[in-house]
Amino acid sequence: MRCNEILSNIVIHQHVHKKYGGVVPELSARLHDEELLEAVNKSISTAKIKQNDIDVVSCTIGPGLINSILVGYSFSKSLAMGLDIPIIPVDHIQAHILVHFIKNANFNNSFPKFPFLSLVISGGHTQIIKVDGFFKMKVLGSTLDDALGETIDKIARKIGFSYPGGETIEMYSKYGNNKKFTFPKPLIKGLDFSFSGFKTHILKFIEEKTKKEPFFIKKNIYDICASIQKSISDILIEKINMAVLKTNINKIILSGGVSSNKEIINNFSIYAKKNNCDLFVPKKCLATDNGAMIAITGFLKYKYNMFSSNNIAPYSKYKKIYFPNLTTV
Numbered sequence: 001m002r003c004n005e006i007l008s009n010i011v012i013h014q015h016v017h018k019k020y021g022g023v024v025p026e027l028s029a030r031l032h033d034e035e036l037l038e039a040v041n042k043s044i045s046t047a048k049i050k051q052n053d054i055d056v057v058s059c060t061i062g063p064g065l066i067n068s069i070l071v072g073y074s075f076s077k078s079l080a081m082g083l084d085i086p087i088i089p090v091d092h093i094q095a096h097i098l099v100h101f102i103k104n105a106n107f108n109n110s111f112p113k114f115p116f117l118s119l120v121i122s123g124g125h126t127q128i129i130k131v132d133g134f135f136k137m138k139v140l141g142s143t144l145d146d147a148l149g150e151t152i153d154k155i156a157r158k159i160g161f162s163y164p165g166g167e168t169i170e171m172y173s174k175y176g177n178n179k180k181f182t183f184p185k186p187l188i189k190g191l192d193f194s195f196s197g198f199k200t201h202i203l204k205f206i207e208e209k210t211k212k213e214p215f216f217i218k219k220n221i222y223d224i225c226a227s228i229q230k231s232i233s234d235i236l237i238e239k240i241n242m243a244v245l246k247t248n249i250n251k252i253i254l255s256g257g258v259s260s261n262k263e264i265i266n267n268f269s270i271y272a273k274k275n276n277c278d279l280f281v282p283k284k285c286l287a288t289d290n291g292a293m294i295a296i297t298g299f300l301k302y303k304y305n306m307f308s309s310n311n312i313a314p315y316s317k318y319k320k321i322y323f324p325n326l327t328t329v
């Protein structure tokens, strides 16, 4: 990144996990180790810069798969040490949110103004966060069990799609009747989410129907996908509506891999229009995990002198300390 402009954004996909139906943590870490140098070299050459042009290295230190994070953190520390420049550790969730401060990151091609509500829907996280400043964020609601992306991937696997299944469910949904099947919404009060019961209900529903009718999935695949997608979208809209009413904030930003789902985007656009809200949706390549979101967060911390010791311990689960109530901005 040069300030808030992307010079290169290299993403290496680890296809090996497909055959296991989900990410295998040890394999993921090993592949990070094998491919990181190539990814960094490629991003430097694509950006048409030299190593010595780099002023700061930023990397994520959590939440996420701890072994993969450790590989990235160790690599980044060595790179920063070798170039004699600072390293700035970045929170993965904050990065998903702050991606909207990259130039032309969202479909509005504009930056959201504080305060705004952020809905983070990714493979590992589901949260509604009130954002009052770049680093002044407060979690209003979280999933109490499974994350949304993880839920979608497990349901997709049951249907017979390969990992990750979110995009495939979206593709099949296009041709389906989203009212054919209805699934009970989780009964969680307030702004928290729960997807475990929802997931189990759908998995059991598919199992029972298939027992009675072996070709149930094949016959109904489009309608099953469309109905699941609609249920998910309804759950999200209901929660964001509660957050809007509770906070009186009418700016909503979406983040994370699931926010690239067009049906979800469409329903949020309809909601936003009806309720006089501004909606910010990241472009697909910036919704799913990417290096640019880590870079912009590092850049903002660098700009506002938010340096930390380079001995911070990486973490696998969401950590409150990285959402402080105070900000230097």
Ligand code: KG4
Residues within 6 Å of the ligand: 121, 122, 123, 124, 125, 148, 149, 150, 152, 153, 164, 165, 166, 167, 170, 256, 257, 258, 259, 260, 261, 262, 287, 288, 289
């Ligand atoms: O943000 P992300 O790239 O990684 C994490 O931080 O976890 O999100 C990955 C998740 C996966 O569960 C994937 O199935 C889901 O995002 N996803 C989608 C779509 N594209 C990716 N879910 C629904 N519809 C999509 N189009």
Ligand code: ZN
Residues within 6 Å of the ligand: 092, 096, 122, 123, 256, 257, 288, 289
């Ligand atoms: Zn992510």
